[in-house]
Amino acid sequence: MPRHPTEPGESTSWVGTAQATQSSQPTASAATEDGSGSKEPADSEFDSAPAPDEASGVLVPRDRGGQGWRVIPRGLMYPLRGIWYVLWGVPRLGMWAYDRFQLEDRFKQIFFNQTETAGLFPVVFYETRYGWNLGGRLILRDLFAEDMRFRARASYGGRFSQNYGAKFSSGKLFGDTLEIEILSDFEIFPKSRFAGIGNADLDDVQPDMALIDPLQDDTAIATRYRHDDFKIEFATLAHLTDRLSVRVAGRYKKRTFDPDADERDDEEIVDVYDTDRLVGYDTGLSNLYGELELSYDSRRTTRFYLSPAAPSTGWKFSGFAGYQSGFDDDPSSHLRWGADLQRYFDLYGGDRILILRAYVEGVTGELDEIPFVDLPSLGGPLLLRGYDRDRFRDRALTLATVEYNYPIERNIIGYVFVDTGRVWRTLGDFEFDDFRVGFGGGMQVHSVNGFVARVFIASSIDGGFVANLSFDPVFDSRAREETR
Amino acid sequence: MTRIVPLNHLRSGHLMSGYSIGILALLVFVGACGHSTAVGKLRFKNRAPVWKVNDRKDVAKKPADHRFPEKLYFFDVVFFDRIDNYMAFDAPRRAMNTNSLGEVPDSTWFTNRIGVRDLTLDEIRIGPNEHEVPDFTDKLTITSSKVGGGSAGFIARDGRGDKYVIKFDEPHAPVTESATDVAVQRLLWACGYNVPENSIIYFKRDHLVLAEDATVKDVFGNERKMTEADLDKQLGRSYRHPDGRYRALASKYLSGIPIGGFPQEGVRKDDPNDIIPHQHRRDVRGLFIIFGWVQQTDAKEDNTLDMWVEGEDGRHYVKHYLVDFGKSFGTSALIVKRPGDGHVENVDFEYIFLSLPAFGLWKRPYEDTFLPGLQGLGMFDATHFYPASWKSHAPYRPFDFVDRYDMYWAAKIIMRFTAAQIRAAVEQGKFEDPRAVDYLVETLVARQRKSARFAFGRVNPLDRFELLSPLEGGGGHRLCFDDLLSSYRLEPGIGAVTEYRAQSFDFAGKSLGWRAKAAPGEQKSACVSGFQPSSSNGSYTIIRLDTSRAARELEPVEVHLATDPDTGSLRIIGINRR
Known part of the structure; x- marks a missing residue:
């Protein structure tokens, strides 16, 4: 009788008794006589063996594979499979070429140095409602210290007709605590949006309508304008602790405005608004701005495998204040201030996250001393989603967000949100009335190391749908920079 | 696909609720009514089971490389x-x-x-390796950088002249990939697969020497001379044991010419x-x-x-290997x-x-x-x-x-x-x-x-069949077997609710009239005794084994027997699991 293992790992051997004559077990010809050797069978031992397809020893094959009724659907599927092959032909050819010609490596070989610390390469991307943007970038990494980098870019199209910029970061040149940034941009925006100042509902242009004085009349009509911006900025970032940081920045900015906009489906600004009353529009702007920002960020992931682009828990607070002063004809003379409070609640597993956010921003000064482009604005992919970019402007804004994130795939999270906010002439006018509400949902793609992109579909209590693909993290408190 | 059906029907302790008893009774009745007692159509040649096949016939011309795009x-x-x-x-x-x-x-x-x-245990420890580790006696000679794969490494030749790929662990996961690779390589080898000779090595910087013609290759195959700085850079990315030695996986080059996966x-x-x-x-x-x-x-x-x-005799053929196991565990x-x-x-x-x-x-x-x-x-x-x-x-x-x-x-x-x-x-x-x-x-x-x-749990796991000598006095043959679910004690208590029934048939599928019952023995084995072989077709006899498990009928197993023409003894020539 065979002896049997009883518990895992105790013994798995079996020993036939002298009575045994035939067994379904092999004779273990590969083993040596004493059962201790590891000799592999020699080639010659196989010479007299049958061919691989004759091993089963069956007189009649058990099955022939794929016969019978399957012939019918298989035949019917041939045309569909043909279409399937054609449909996927181009992407498959692309994948084949990618491998065959090692395109990724060739891209690096052509556009980067051997250590991949210096690169000059083309970039192409598409932004909804603005179109294609084509250009190139220069990147120099780890220049004289770890993470010290210089980046320069030039691109055309999309939100910009021209876009040039350069940025230098000191990385760890001064250690882990202190970082310096110097950046400069020249950008031409041919189709920026303006819909008046205030919280009014969007209206249509009426025949023989007089030009609107935006400082007195909050009538909102969607218009476009063009502006050319030049900026140079110097910033110092000090990491006081791993959570607390201070940023001091000084910036010179020069802007000129032009009615020759790519208005698309909207009106040209000069046809609707009295641009004499839009501060800086006719004269252009030239000003200095200095800002101090204090940030506390305890957001973190609670599982080691989660991307830092999707924190699980923690607080983020940032408060800033700055002053802008104009040169020449620029009447700028105002204080800018704001605060952003975010709280992440880990509802479950580190990736079911409830995010609450309260954001306030304002400028303090006379309305005729504040360039219209520097008025805090709501709408767009970052602040008050569900509305077009820069849909609302005024001297102050408040925004509250509730967002729920949940996992879809390793590098994809889904989210649903409700944003509510409005702009105010002053925060003293605040009341729980006439708030705008946007809502929607989407997906965020990130890598193991950071944010990649967000896409969402949103609507609002005022109707309409907004779809957006954004390459900016929505809860970055410096999103306000993107909107101006 | 059939592989996503969970096993949940054999949980003992869940079987005998009042509700279950009613359902089971119905199932038994339906099963009994619809249960076939015949044997399948499958028949085997009267020969011993084949334990080797010859797929080593000479392939004089090297098969084309199978690329992996x-x-x-x-x-x-x-x-x-x-x-x-x-x-x-x-x-x-x-x-x-x-x-x-x-x-x-x-x-x-x-x-x-x-x-x-x-x-x-020694066989498993050694696995397929001819030598436990590369020979460092004359230092490890680096011949080139490693191309491909995610981890850092290089190609080296040891004191015996054997060529190795030396691979390092990811810096943020020291020991992990190399240790896993070797452990799984040994397990897969023991299972029966062809695997390369892998081992863990520790070495100091001065164990390494650059070959005079050592090169660094890029992914396009472009080469340049390898320098000490290149070597040091690779080592700089590698895990070092607290005693200062470097740790790496050494994978010996397989003999022959690679032709892709x-x-x-x-x-x-x-x-x-x-x-x-x-x-x-x-x-x-x-x-x-x-x-x-x-x-x-x-x-x-x-x-x-x-x-x-x-x-061995100069013939060529293709041998098939499994490689790279570091992403296991x-x-x-x-x-x-x-x-x-x-x-x-x-x-x-x-x-x-x-x-x-x-x-x-x-x-x-x-x-x-x-x-x-x-x-x-x-x-x-x-x-x-x-x-x-x-x-x-x-x-x-x-x-x-x-x-x-x-x-x-x-x-x-x-x-x-x-x-x-x-x-x-x-x-x-x-x-x-x-x-x-x-x-x-x-x-x-x-x-x-x-x-x-x-x-x-997804088959009738009767196995390790043994045909024992005829009982004295013409009492017929005895067939013993293991019920693996029971013998490995994978389902505690399963033996108490298991019963085996046996019938014998001839080559044509006609019943020979013999029937027997058995239950798992003390050592979890069972035997059915007393059957006589068929008198036709070389004594071709089919023993059909039905298993009833907690009143659930499992698919039968058929053991096909025939007389060995050389010895005149009855032997097992095939098993048909239905």
């Missing part, structure tokens, strides 16, 4: 093939390379090792020995269970390698932060479509998996291991065809490992924290039993 491969398996395979209406079919017992004969793909004999579907048309479509090989399909056991989720063509080798979770390793494919539409509308309310099966917190270990446990729904990183075509017979075959092999044998294999990974070895052994044993419980 990585992006196209993954694009196809993730998107294109997924739909195309549905439209192809491929019929499920049993594996084509088995012998009459359902076992896999020795070939250039597979050699029966632990499946047929007890491997000594074996295609996951079909055959190599220019290899006349390759006549069984790979997706219909039991040794390849069975990897579903074996890879699941060790969590080798990196199943892809590129992790196989065919070598055109020269045999859940290390992907640590190395590339893939938490659902073994549960989710890289792009898993099933999970995406379930997750999207669930708004996070669906708790995915792997969510409570944890990192043991020991150096060298990934997210690897038994609690969250579900053999039925285990997944590799990307679809692997042979796994689409896995059936319960393939899984049964593979589960039998892994159940042959004792804890001591598993430990012997794992220790070869040279984990630097001994607790890691303990953890892995415990986990592997638990997963081993979970896999077997699943696989044995």
Whole structure:
């Protein structure tokens, strides 16, 4: 009788008794006589063996594979499979070429140095409602210290007709605590949006309508304008602790405005608004701005495998204040201030996250001393989603967000949100009335190391749908920079 | 596919509620009414089961390289093939390379090792390695940089003149990939697969010397002279043991000429020995269970390698290897932060479509998996291991065809490992924290039993048949067998609710009138006695064994017997699992 293992790992051997004559077990010809050797069978031992397809020893094959009724659907599927092959032909050819010609490596070989610390390469991307943007970038990494980098870019199209910029970061040149940034941009925006100042509902242009004085009349009509911006900025970032940081920045900015906009489906600004009353529009702007920002960020992931682009828990607070002063004809003379409070609640597993956010921003000064482009604005992919970019402007804004994130795939999270906010002439006018509400949902793609992109579909209590693909993290408190 | 049906029908203790009794009574009645007592049509040749097949006939011309276009491969398996395979209406079919017992004969793909004999611990420790480690006596001579793969490394020649690929661990996961690779390599070798000779080495900087003609190659094959700085840069990215030595995986070059991985579907048309479509090989399909056991989720063509080798007498043939096991044991979770390793494919539409509308309310099966917190270990446990729904990183075509017979075959092999044998294999990974070895052994044993419980529960797991001499006084023959679910004690108490019934038939399927009953014995074995062989067709006799388990009828097993013309003794010539 065979002896049997009883518990895992105790013994798995079996020993036939002298009575045994035939067994379904092999004779273990590969083993040596004493059962201790590891000799592999020699080639010659196989010479007299049958061919691989004759091993089963069956007189009649058990099955022939794929016969019978399957012939019918298989035949019917041939045309569909043909279409399937054609449909996927181009992407498959692309994948084949990618491998065959090692395109990724060739891209690096052509556009980067051997250590991949210096690169000059083309970039192409598409932004909804603005179109294609084509250009190139220069990147120099780890220049004289770890993470010290210089980046320069030039691109055309999309939100910009021209876009040039350069940025230098000191990385760890001064250690882990202190970082310096110097950046400069020249950008031409041919189709920026303006819909008046205030919280009014969007209206249509009426025949023989007089030009609107935006400082007195909050009538909102969607218009476009063009502006050319030049900026140079110097910033110092000090990491006081791993959570607390201070940023001091000084910036010179020069802007000129032009009615020759790519208005698309909207009106040209000069046809609707009295641009004499839009501060800086006719004269252009030239000003200095200095800002101090204090940030506390305890957001973190609670599982080691989660991307830092999707924190699980923690607080983020940032408060800033700055002053802008104009040169020449620029009447700028105002204080800018704001605060952003975010709280992440880990509802479950580190990736079911409830995010609450309260954001306030304002400028303090006379309305005729504040360039219209520097008025805090709501709408767009970052602040008050569900509305077009820069849909609302005024001297102050408040925004509250509730967002729920949940996992879809390793590098994809889904989210649903409700944003509510409005702009105010002053925060003293605040009341729980006439708030705008946007809502929607989407997906965020990130890598193991950071944010990649967000896409969402949103609507609002005022109707309409907004779809957006954004390459900016929505809860970055410096999103306000993107909107101006 | 049949592999996603969970095993839940054999949980003892859940069987005898009042409600269950009623249902079971009905099932018994229906089963009894509809149960066939005939035998199947399958008949075997009167010959001993084949344990070797000859796929070593001379292939004088080297078969063409099978390229691995990585992006196209993954694009196809993730998107294109997924739909195309549905439209192809491929019929499920049993594996084509088995012998009459359902076992896999020795070939250039597979050699029966632990499946047929007890491997000594030393055999497992040594595995396929001719030498334990490379010979450092005359230093390790670096000949070039390593091209391909994710980890850093280089090519070196040891004192014996053998060539090795030296690979380092990822800096953020020291010990992990190298230790895992070697441990799994030993286990897979013991299972029966061809694997390269891998070992863990420790060395100091002065053990290395640059060959005069050492080169650095880029991915395009461009070469330049390798410098000491290149070597130091590689070493700078590598894990060092606290005593200052470097640790690496040394993988000896396989003999022969590499011709790429074996295609996951079909055959190599220019290899006349390759006549069984790979997706219909039991040794390849069975990897579903074996890879699941060790969590080798990196199943892809590129992790196989065919070598055109020269045999003993100058003949050439193709030998088939499995390579690169460092992503087993859940290390992907640590190395590339893939938490659902073994549960989710890289792009898993099933999970995406379930997750999207669930708004996070669906708790995915792997969510409570944890990192043991020991150096060298990934997210690897038994609690969250579900053999039925285990997944590799990307679809692997042979796994689409896995059936319960393939899984049964593979589960039998892994159940042959004792804890001591598993430990012997794992220790070869040279984990630097001994607790890691303990953890892995415990986990592997638990997963081993979970896999077997699943696989044995999907067939009638009667096995290890032995035909004993006729009883004295013309009392007929005796057939003994093991019920693996019972003999491995995978389902406690199962023996008490199990009964076997036997009948005999002749070649034509006509009943010989003999019937017998048996129950698991004290040692969990059972015998049926007293049958007489048929008097026709070389005494061709079929013993049909029906198993009743807690009133549930399992598919019968037929044991085919015939008289050996050379000895005149009755012998087992085949087993038909229905």
